[in-house]
Amino acid sequence: AAHAWRLLPLSGGVDYKAVAGDISSIIKEDPNKGPTLVRLSWHSSGTYDKMSKDGGSGGGTIRFKEELAHGGNAGLGETAVPWMEDVKTKYGDSLSYADLYTLAGVVAIKELGGPTVPWSSGRVDALDPSAVTPDGRLPGADSGPPGADPSDAAHLRTIFNRMGFNDQEIVALSGAHALGRCHTTASGYDGPWTPTPTMFNNLYFSLLDSVKWTQRDWKGPFQYEDEGKSLMMLPTDLVLIQDDDFKKYVSMYAKDQATFFADFSKAFNKLEELGTTGLKSTTWA
Template identity: 55%
Template structure:
């Protein structure tokens, strides 16, 4: 993602802001790989915002521009359940893990000048919680009438939004059963999300490449 054309893919729009911030840390600690720096930054951010402690270990080796992936391999918020399965099944994830990873939308918001979509998913976009799942089930979602791409808004306040891909999690019967579990039990979501995102961070990296034989837990015991 440091190189074009991957850095310019639509699904990566706006991430240059985060990469720029992390670059300052990279200059201070040049010995750490970008792969380790970015994933460690994600782990620390999730923990600082009240989320679970995620097992993490160093050892990622940075690639080259020639290894940039083709466009279309990341989730498209305008698509539905089958698209999510096509994207995540390719990486070996199950329906349960797809829903668990989707809960990260509790954080942040969409920016119209980046993705085209607009608005936050929850009322507290700087806190990791299961509110994303609760809101998906409990709020009444209607299609927003505006000149932007197709998205939903909550009927009550009209300040929250859901993407078509988000809403597909409650339209699809098998996805919905996991949404219901996580909406009721934040600890269960934390547990499953921690496992799934740790797998995502290590995807494609040979186990022998990691420096540590066992994952570290930030702020906890090795």
């Protein structure tokens, strides 16, 4: 009995290494789930507004149908959100959805070969959808030729400055499009950005910088394709090489994967902590 405390789980009742292990198993079984979990994690956080100080990952509100109905979240209610339910059930009330969704993103990034992004626990779920922010806070990839609103540099800056990110952080975060793909059943866009969509690397930047991107001729929304017609870019991706202040970071990350990993790690950690209070730095890997 003198040493009974040793049996207590760490960090307020949840063994986050075990939770991370359960998330890893889901990704190992189907690596294509990893990128979608990264998207869940980012969308759960990307609603933050630094002026009104609402939104962000803190309340885990992306689980509510009201938030999943937002245009930018198309597909997540049928994929990443239900994929996390068994993990949530296993740990019960001691694990918040808000912690689970943010942890899923950093676990997926590491599992797919990326950096170990620092992560903190302690988010407390909102109990009802009243904390869901209005639709329109996530970036729109909207179709249109260069310069068309809202697929322009000003749109990206408006959205990301509202969260508190500068040009360099916007470009670093965008490198997550090394992972995954667009689904016609979700956003309406189609295809992967890189030939290795389950590997976290700096290929998004080198492809953006070196490939000749042309408008795809198809019935779907305006998007770009490469000459081989196997890769894609969104109008908002191309903005990163059309705007000189963005482009200098694209060129830098295309040449230097280590700097990309370091900068991405800092920016993603910041993203996952927007709109939170009282977090505790947590060893998860």
